[in-house]
Amino acid sequence: MTLLFESLFNGVAIGSVLLMAALGLAVVFGLMGVINLAHGELIMLGAYTTYVVQNIFKLEALKPCFGAYIFVAVLVAFMVSAIAGLVLERSVIRRLYGRPLATLLATWGVSLILQQFVRTTPMAYASGLWMTLLLGLLMPVLLPQRIRARFRALHLRVAGWALALAGGIGTAAWLSGISRLSRASARNVDVTAPKWMRGGIELGSLNVPVPRLFIICLTVVAVIAIYWFLNRSVWGIRIRAVTQNREISDCLGIPTQTVDALTFGIGSGLAGVAGVAVSLLGSVGPNVGGDYIVGSFMVVVLGGVGKLVGTVVASFGIGLLTDVIGAGRLLEVWPSMPPTCAAVVEFFATTSMAKVLIFALIVAFLQLRPAGLFPRKGRMVEA
Amino acid sequence: MDSHKPEGIRLLGRVLPWLLIVVLAIAAPYALPSFRLNLLGRFLSLGVVALGVDLIWGFTGLLSLGQGIFFALGGYGAAMHLQLTCATCSRSAGGIPEFFGLYGVKQLPFFWWPFHSPWFTLVAIWFIPGLVAGLLGYLVFRNRIRGVYFSILTQAALLVFYNFFNGQQKLINGTNGLKTDVTRLFGQMVGSDIMQRNFFWLTVLCVVVAWWICRNLVRGRFGDALVAIRDDEARLRFTGFNPTALKTIVFAVAGALAGVGGALYTVQSGIVSPQFMSVPFSIEMVIWVAVGGRATLLGAIFGALGINYAKSLVSEALPYLWLFIQGGLFIVVVTALPDGLVGWWKKGGVPRLLARFRGAPRLATYPALELEGPDKPRITLKGDQQ
Numbered sequence: 001m002t003l004l005f006e007s008l009f010n011g012v013a014i015g016s017v018l019l020m021a022a023l024g025l026a027v028v029f030g031l032m033g034v035i036n037l038a039h040g041e042l043i044m045l046g047a048y049t050t051y052v053v054q055n056i057f058k059l060e061a062l063k064p065c066f067g068a069y070i071f072v073a074v075l076v077a078f079m080v081s082a083i084a085g086l087v088l089e090r091s092v093i094r095r096l097y098g099r100p101l102a103t104l105l106a107t108w109g110v111s112l113i114l115q116q117f118v119r120t121t122p123m124a125y126a127s128g129l130w131m132t133l134l135l136g137l138l139m140p141v142l143l144p145q146r147i148r149a150r151f152r153a154l155h156l157r158v159a160g161w162a163l164a165l166a167g168g169i170g171t172a173a174w175l176s177g178i179s180r181l182s183r184a185s186a187r188n189v190d191v192t193a194p195k196w197m198r199g200g201i202e203l204g205s206l207n208v209p210v211p212r213l214f215i216i217c218l219t220v221v222a223v224i225a226i227y228w229f230l231n232r233s234v235w236g237i238r239i240r241a242v243t244q245n246r247e248i249s250d251c252l253g254i255p256t257q258t259v260d261a262l263t264f265g266i267g268s269g270l271a272g273v274a275g276v277a278v279s280l281l282g283s284v285g286p287n288v289g290g291d292y293i294v295g296s297f298m299v300v301v302l303g304g305v306g307k308l309v310g311t312v313v314a315s316f317g318i319g320l321l322t323d324v325i326g327a328g329r330l331l332e333v334w335p336s337m338p339p340t341c342a343a344v345v346e347f348f349a350t351t352s353m354a355k356v357l358i359f360a361l362i363v364a365f366l367q368l369r370p371a372g373l374f375p376r377k378g379r380m381v382e383a
Numbered sequence: 384m385d386s387h388k389p390e391g392i393r394l395l396g397r398v399l400p401w402l403l404i405v406v407l408a409i410a411a412p413y414a415l416p417s418f419r420l421n422l423l424g425r426f427l428s429l430g431v432v433a434l435g436v437d438l439i440w441g442f443t444g445l446l447s448l449g450q451g452i453f454f455a456l457g458g459y460g461a462a463m464h465l466q467l468t469c470a471t472c473s474r475s476a477g478g479i480p481e482f483f484g485l486y487g488v489k490q491l492p493f494f495w496w497p498f499h500s501p502w503f504t505l506v507a508i509w510f511i512p513g514l515v516a517g518l519l520g521y522l523v524f525r526n527r528i529r530g531v532y533f534s535i536l537t538q539a540a541l542l543v544f545y546n547f548f549n550g551q552q553k554l555i556n557g558t559n560g561l562k563t564d565v566t567r568l569f570g571q572m573v574g575s576d577i578m579q580r581n582f583f584w585l586t587v588l589c590v591v592v593a594w595w596i597c598r599n600l601v602r603g604r605f606g607d608a609l610v611a612i613r614d615d616e617a618r619l620r621f622t623g624f625n626p627t628a629l630k631t632i633v634f635a636v637a638g639a640l641a642g643v644g645g646a647l648y649t650v651q652s653g654i655v656s657p658q659f660m661s662v663p664f665s666i667e668m669v670i671w672v673a674v675g676g677r678a679t680l681l682g683a684i685f686g687a688l689g690i691n692y693a694k695s696l697v698s699e700a701l702p703y704l705w706l707f708i709q710g711g712l713f714i715v716v717v718t719a720l721p722d723g724l725v726g727w728w729k730k731g732g733v734p735r736l737l738a739r740f741r742g743a744p745r746l747a748t749y750p751a752l753e754l755e756g757p758d759k760p761r762i763t764l765k766g767d768q769q
Contacts, residue, residue, distance in 0.1 A: 109713025116706035
């Protein structure tokens with residue numbers, strides 16, 4: 001019984017990280033048909049953001065509420081990755097709609113640039129750059145109507161970006177005071193969890209680590225939020241309309257370009273939230289995104305592209321299987337297994353071999369159901 | 384165009400490039416320092432791989448992100464043979480390669496046995512990768528898995544192989560890979576200058592042969608069918624062809640080419656390791672072809688040579704810069720140069736560029752303008768309103 005619960009919990013924990021990483025991809029790939037190989041690097045940005053926020057909260061003034069930094073980090077990480085995604089969409093991906101293979105190659109280029117950017121740029125300057133972008137993009141929205149009406153658009157825009165630049169430089173200068181953020185380094189950094197998050201909770205005979213629980217909760221909240229957003233909110237309905245038929249949506253007055261940018265921004269933002277989860281699990285480095293990207297694509301494909309339910313089921317399924325195979329659970333359940341079977345189970349009972357078997361199983365499964373677990377209903381034209 | 388020229392010049396035009404290649408290939412080992420020669424040889428063997436990528440991506444439209452599998456399989460084949468000949472010639476570790484001793488393995492794993500034979504190895508370095516590619520391709524194509532799904536699946540397959548090779552110390556020395564440069568072949572150290580020179584000539588020969596095979600493949604009806612798959616697969620199927628078989632064949636050929644390239648690369652770089660199957664390396668192969676020119680065979684070879692030379696030069700001078708440049712290349716090639724450099728050249732890119740510098744007026748193509756003259760009011764298009 002304990003074994004069952006332990007396995008179940010581990011599986012759900014692994015699955016929730018996968019789901020968190022794949023959720024943004026399910027939006028971007030499933031709804032827009034864009035292959036974003038830079039998704040892993042957006043996760044990485046989220047993880048680094050957690051580190052920066054944590055360091056800011058170590059300053060004297062904010063020390064008392066250090067325990068709450070993780071919640072601030074979730075919000076900031078969402079915004080950091082969302083803005084990175086917005087810039088990416090407006091500059092590169094916008095030109096490539098309808099050419100998924102081209103988006104694949106271009107976003108791979110972006111991911112290389114982002115990795116190297118993190119290696120060579122001090123985090124303080126990167127934060128400054130991000131602040132500039134944030135202020136510059138928000139300025140037209142933030143300024144009151146009275147001021148906007150009085151000046152010419154061009155002047156306003158120039159002044160807005162100048163202000164944003166000043167804000168960015170200010171942020172960079174302020175953060176340069178924190179020694180850990182002032183120098184560039186290709187080495188991994190470690191995020192320390194706040195005090196309340198260390199250790200574990202006793203549930204019956206099971207010791208549950210709190211960070212894992214936090215990630216599971218984060219995932220549940222994120223899934224519910226995105227589900228509500230896509231199915232209930234006005235913009236979500238517009239997004240789905242554009243997904244189904246772009247021309248007709250355009251005719252009905254839906255601003256399709258805004259919808260594209262919004263969808264991509266939200267997908268990227270979810271990657272940032274995944275980054276917070278990832279930073280709690282291990283050290284954060286420039287290559288951290290690469291560990292998640294292929295896995296999350298497999299989750300989306302296995303679940304059925306364009307189906308949120310499929311993504312959820314697939315990631316928990318993969319998580320459970322990973323635990324069952326990787327920890328050699330079958331041997332514990334059934335110790336008197338014939339020796340040949342036992343040898344096979346032991347052969348796959350490591351993390352990397354479990355991955356081998358699971359990917360092989362997924363490829364085999366797609367032989368039977370090429371459209372994944374939850375294929376889209378109705379006849380579709382072959383893309 | 385050629386028909387206007389006299390017979391002699393045409394013949395010269397045909398023979399001259401080959402003469403040039405032969406002269407350059409023979410002269411290169413004497414003109415270049417051994418380090419540069421080694422690099423050139425390695426990059427040429429990557430050119431063989433690029434030819435395969437061009438066949439499947441440039442002509443057939445299948446973007447495989449798993450060519451590293453076949454590349455590494457070829458490399459491992461060559462390295463296993465060399466390790467075995469070395470072990471048997473020295474008799475130091477009981478007739479099995481030395482690294483097995485580290486993990487307490489006393490008996491050679493069964494799949495190493497055939498690699499004692501040089502003939503088997505010579506066949507295996509292209510046949511095994513080709514076979515694996517054919518099997519993988521058949522399974523995927525049979526279900527009409529296409530486009531990006533194919534790319535993602537090949538990438539997953541790459542990770543399967545990578546993790547497998549990485550984790551199996553007792554079978555193939557895991558992460559450490561197999562070294563070849565201190566092994567012996569024909570009584571010579573593989574890493575020695577004289578052997579490296581021979582390998583260089585062998586590589587040049589292989590590039591030329593591979594190019595010739597690919598050219599013949601893409602020129603006939605087979606090539607037409609491949610291009611048809613790329614441009615409209617459903618239509619090809621409706622006209623009675625079987626795209627599955629065609630795609631499987633071409634994928635197997637590309638796999639075999641990658642295997643040959645991998646074997647040549649391994650003997651010249653001195654080691655084969657699971658890093659050959661890393662995700663970035665397999666995607667890099669695509670950019671060689673993309674920069675050189677999709678669906679142009681020479682473009683693939685030159686792309687592989689050019690990008691890798693640029694990489695080694697930039698990395699020597701400014702190591703942190705290369706990834707920025709490579710990333711930028713991906714974006715620029717996809718958005719601005721979809722035909723690659725050779726394609727751009729062939730489609731008259733140079734005259735167009737020159738014309739732009741000279742400020743030549745753009746040709747007006749409004750039919751109304753030509754029919755009625757410039758004075759008459761013409762239909763305004765959407766873009767003309769301002």
